[in-house]
Amino acid sequence: MQTKTQQVNKYYLKTKRMFLGMQGTDGLLYKLLIYGLLVGIGFVYLYPLLYMGVYSFKSLDDLLNPLVNWIPTQFYTGNYEQANKVLNFFSTLMETLYVTVLPALAQTAVAAVVGYGLARFDFRGKKIMFVLVLATFIIPPQVTLIPRYIFFNELNILGSLSAFLLPATFGQGLNSAIFILIFYQFFRAVPKALEEAAQLDGAGHFRIFFTIALPMALPAIIISFLFSFVWYWNETYLAAIYFGDALTTLPLQLQKFVATYQQMFPAEMGVSGGNQLNEGIKMAGTVLSILPLLIVYFITQRWFVEGVDRSGITGE
Amino acid sequence: MKRLGNNRNLTGLLFVSPWILGFLIFTAFPLLYSLFLSFQEVKITTDGIKTNFVSFGNYEYAFSVDGTFVDRVLTYLEEMVISVPIIIVFSLIIALLLNQKIKFRGLFRTIFFLPVIIASGPVIKELIDQGITTIPSIEQYAIYQALNDNPDGFFNGILLYLIKNLIVILWYSGVQILIFLAALQKMDKQIFEAAKIDGASNWEFFWKITLPSLKPMIIVNLIYTIVTYSVFSLNPIIEHIQKNMFKVDTGYGYASALSWIYFLIIAAALSIAVGVMTVKRKKKYT
Incomplete structure (x- = not known):
C-alpha cells in the first residue's frame, strides 16, 4: 500500500514540476503564457503586413467576392503594375x-x-x-x-x-x-x-x-x-x-497616391470597375x-x- | 602642464564646433526669429517679407478666436495622458518577455521592432485609414455598443478611445521596447542569483530589483514617448499649424505663435511627467 501512495505522490510531483516548474520560470504553464503573449502581440504587428500583402495580390473579382478572404484565387500582379x-x-x-x-x-x-x-x-x-x-x-x-x-x-x-x-x-x-x-x-x-x-x-x-x-x-x-x-x-x-x-x-x-492615380487613369463615366482605384x-x-x-x-x-x-x- | 590642458580644451572645442556652429545657425537663430515673428503680422510681398508689430495679438487670437486650436490641444492632452502610460507599461512588458530564455528569440525580436520602421512614416496612416489597426469586428460586441450609447461619461470616453486605438498605441512602442530591452540585458546576473539564494520569488525580484533599476530608463522613455507623440507629423495640432502657415489671412506670424504655444505646452507636459517620476522616487528611498 505504501509503495502505491509513494508512487502516486511521485507522479503528482512530476506533473506538478512539469506544469509549474522548479523555479517558477521553467514550468509548462509559464512557458505557455509567455509564448501565448508573444505570439498574440506579434500577430498584432504582423497582421497589417499580411493584410497588405494579401490584398495587394487580389484581383478585382477577388476583392468583390466575400468568400475570398486570405488566399486569392489567382496570383494577380496587375495591382503592382499599376x-x-x-x-x-x-x-x-x-x-x-x-x-x-x-x-x-x-x-x-x-x-x-x-x-x-x-x-x-x-x-x-x-x-x-x-x-x-x-x-x-x-x-x-x-x-x-x-x-x-x-x-x-x-x-x-x-x-x-x-x-x-x-x-x-x-x-x-x-x-x-x-x-x-x-x-x-x-x-x-x-x-x-x-x-x-x-x-x-x-x-x-x-x-x-x-x-x-x-x-x-x-x-x-x-x-x-x-x-x-x-x-x-x-x-x-x-x-x-x-x-x-x-x-x-x-x-x-x-x-498623394489617390490624386496621382486619378490624374493618370481618369475614371470613365458609366463604366464601373475597369480603371477605378481599388483597395488592391x-x-x-x-x-x-x-x-x-x-x-x-x-x-x-x-x-x-x-x-x-x-x-x-x-x-x- | 597648463599649456597641455589648454590644448585639450581647444581640441575638445574643435570636436564639438560643428554642432555649436549648426546650433547657432539652424536652431538658436531660427528659434529667436520665430519668437520675433510670433509678435508680428507677417505679409509676404514682392519685395520680401513685411512685418507689423501686433504685440500679443497672435496669442490672443489663438485662445479667443481660433476654436479649432484650443479644441485640438485639449484632445491632444487628454489622449496623451491616456496613451503614454500604456505605451510605457506595454513596452516594458514586451521587453521583459523578450528578455526571457525563449526559443525563436531572434524571430520575435525582429517582429517586435517592426514598429520602429513602419510607425514613423505615412504607411501607418494608410493602414489606419484602411481600418486594419482596429480590433476586427469590435463593433459587434455588447460592451462596445453599451459604451457607444452613452459616450459622455469620463471613463466611458477613455474606454472607447482605448478600444478604438489600442492597436495604434501598441504600434508606437517600438523604440521604447528597444531601450528597455537594452537596459534589461545590462543588468547584472549576479544580483539575480544572490536574490534567488535569499529566497526571493520572481515576483518580488521584479518589483524590488528590476523595476527600481529601470527607473532612469522609464524616465528616458517617458521623455521620448511624449516628444515623438507630440511632433509626429500626423498629429492634428501640427496639421493645424501647417495649414495656418500657408493661409493668407493668418500667415507666418500666427503659425509661429501657434508653434510657440505648442512648444511651451510640450515643455510643461515634459517637466510635469519627469517631476512626478522623480518625486515618487525620492519618497521611496528616503
Whole structure:
C-alpha cells in the first residue's frame, strides 16, 4: 500500500514540476503564457503586413467576392503594375535613396565627432552644451520650420538636397541629439587606456580619433546610420515643405497616391470597375513604398537587435 | 602642464564646433526669429517679407478666436495622458518577455521592432485609414455598443478611445521596447542569483530589483514617448499649424505663435511627467 501512495505522490510531483516548474520560470504553464503573449502581440504587428500583402495580390473579382478572404484565387500582379506606374517606382526609389542615405551618413559622421568631443574632453561650457543638445530634441520642428524655410529660401537651396544635408552636417538634423547621445555613451564606456598609449607614442588627437576610436565604435555607427536612415526615409512633413515639387520620395508619392492615380487613369463615366482605384492597387502602392525599408531591416536586423546591447544606448 | 590642458580644451572645442556652429545657425537663430515673428503680422510681398508689430495679438487670437486650436490641444492632452502610460507599461512588458530564455528569440525580436520602421512614416496612416489597426469586428460586441450609447461619461470616453486605438498605441512602442530591452540585458546576473539564494520569488525580484533599476530608463522613455507623440507629423495640432502657415489671412506670424504655444505646452507636459517620476522616487528611498 505504501509503495502505491509513494508512487502516486511521485507522479503528482512530476506533473506538478512539469506544469509549474522548479523555479517558477521553467514550468509548462509559464512557458505557455509567455509564448501565448508573444505570439498574440506579434500577430498584432504582423497582421497589417499580411493584410497588405494579401490584398495587394487580389484581383478585382477577388476583392468583390466575400468568400475570398486570405488566399486569392489567382496570383494577380496587375495591382503592382499599376502602382508601379503611379509611383514611378524605380526613379522615385533612386531619388528617395539619394535624399535619405546622404543626410543619414552626414548625420552619423558628425554625431560621432561631436559625441567623441563631449565624452573625451573637458572644456568650458560643456555642461551648458549638454543641456542644449538635449533641448534640441524637445524643440518641435515646427518652431524652427518657418525661419529655416525663409533662410533656405534666401540661400536658394529649397528644393535641393542641401535643405536636408546642411542641417545634418552641422548636427541639427532629424533627432540628431539622440545620435550624439549614443556616441557620447559609447565613447564614455570605452576604456581610455588604448588612446592614452597611442598618445604616448605621439599620435595626435585627430589621428587617435580616426584610427582607434572610430573603428571601435562600429556598433554605434551602424545603429546610428540605420535609425537615421529610417527616420529620414519616413520624414514627409519636412520633405514636403523643403523639397516642394523638385524632389520626391516614395512616402511622399504614397501620400498623394489617390490624386496621382486619378490624374493618370481618369475614371470613365458609366463604366464601373475597369480603371477605378481599388483597395488592391492602394495596398500594392503601400507595399512598394515600405518594401525597400523592410528589406533593409530584415538584412540588418541582426545589428538592430544586437547593436542595441553594444552601442550603449542606455548608458551605464 | 597648463599649456597641455589648454590644448585639450581647444581640441575638445574643435570636436564639438560643428554642432555649436549648426546650433547657432539652424536652431538658436531660427528659434529667436520665430519668437520675433510670433509678435508680428507677417505679409509676404514682392519685395520680401513685411512685418507689423501686433504685440500679443497672435496669442490672443489663438485662445479667443481660433476654436479649432484650443479644441485640438485639449484632445491632444487628454489622449496623451491616456496613451503614454500604456505605451510605457506595454513596452516594458514586451521587453521583459523578450528578455526571457525563449526559443525563436531572434524571430520575435525582429517582429517586435517592426514598429520602429513602419510607425514613423505615412504607411501607418494608410493602414489606419484602411481600418486594419482596429480590433476586427469590435463593433459587434455588447460592451462596445453599451459604451457607444452613452459616450459622455469620463471613463466611458477613455474606454472607447482605448478600444478604438489600442492597436495604434501598441504600434508606437517600438523604440521604447528597444531601450528597455537594452537596459534589461545590462543588468547584472549576479544580483539575480544572490536574490534567488535569499529566497526571493520572481515576483518580488521584479518589483524590488528590476523595476527600481529601470527607473532612469522609464524616465528616458517617458521623455521620448511624449516628444515623438507630440511632433509626429500626423498629429492634428501640427496639421493645424501647417495649414495656418500657408493661409493668407493668418500667415507666418500666427503659425509661429501657434508653434510657440505648442512648444511651451510640450515643455510643461515634459517637466510635469519627469517631476512626478522623480518625486515618487525620492519618497521611496528616503
